Amino acid sequence: MKKTAKIIAALLIGIIIFFLLNRYVSIPSGIPNTTINTAYAFLAFMAAVYGPAVGAAIGFAGHLLTDIISIPSGGMIWWSWIIVSGFVGFAIGLGRKRINLEDGSTDIKDLLYFNLYQIAANIIGWGVFAPVLDILIYKEPADKVFLQGLTAAASNLITITILGTIFLSIYSNTRARAKKQSAE
Numbered sequence: 001m002k003k004t005a006k007i008i009a010a011l012l013i014g015i016i017i018f019f020l021l022n023r024y025v026s027i028p029s030g031i032p033n034t035t036i037n038t039a040y041a042f043l044a045f046m047a048a049v050y051g052p053a054v055g056a057a058i059g060f061a062g063h064l065l066t067d068i069i070s071i072p073s074g075g076m077i078w079w080s081w082i083i084v085s086g087f088v089g090f091a092i093g094l095g096r097k098r099i100n101l102e103d104g105s106t107d108i109k110d111l112l113y114f115n116l117y118q119i120a121a122n123i124i125g126w127g128v129f130a131p132v133l134d135i136l137i138y139k140e141p142a143d144k145v146f147l148q149g150l151t152a153a154a155s156n157l158i159t160i161t162i163l164g165t166i167f168l169s170i171y172s173n174t175r176a177r178a179k180k181q182s183a184e
Contacts, residue, residue: 007050011057014046018062023069029155034148036155040088041163044118047093048168049101055089080133084125088156091121101168104176111165118160126153 018039026037039062047055063085067077095117099110126149134145 007054010046010050011054011061014042014050014054014058015061015065018043018046018058019065019069022062022066029151031148031151032144034151034155036159038159038163040122040156041159041167043085043089044092044114044160044164045167045171047089048096048099048114048164049171050093051096052090052093055091055093056086057089059089060086078134078138080130080137083133084130087129088118088121088125091125092118099168101172102175104172104174106168106172110172111168114168115161115165118164119157122153122157122160126150126156 021042022037022039025039026035029036043055043059043062046058060082063082064077067075067082069075071077092114095113098113098117100106101110127146128149130152131142131145131149134140134149135142
């Protein structure tokens with residue numbers, strides 16, 4: 001029961017923080033409807049800590065909430081990118097078992113695995129799935145959506161490499177301190 005409550009709390013907090021970061025802490029990339037933002041670094045962190053199901057739910061629901069809130073100002077729900085946000089969270093979460101976070105002994109190898117998973121997830125998700133879904137669902141021009149997708153992939157993998165790695169390192173250090181205090 002305690003674990004379920006912890007996961008539900010992580011989901012709700014994760015969705016809200018993803019939404020806030022996606023909506024309010026983003027920088028225009030120069031490519032229409034494509035931003036550089038920190039939401040994906042946070043998503044990657046949550047997926048690495050809680051696993052693929054939580055990562056998928058935060059990415060999907062957080063992006064959906066962002067799109068819903070944008071409707072009054074002329075936005076729309078982009079199911080293609082919502083689905084890919086869920087996919088990216090899921091794919092990064094698959095690497096959770098390869099990363100040693102809980103005992104505080106995260107090392108370079110763990111951070112390398114984290115970044116390999118997130119790079120693959122971003123390239124596949126944003127560089128392939130998002131543009132293809134945009135073409136299939138919205139009949140968008142291929143050159144436009146592949147440029148948007150590759151821009152999103154590049155900006156997300158850079159922000160995750162920097163911020164996500166920092167988040168995981170800090171989290172791992174807090175786990176090490178908690179383990180040390182409980183041993184005393």
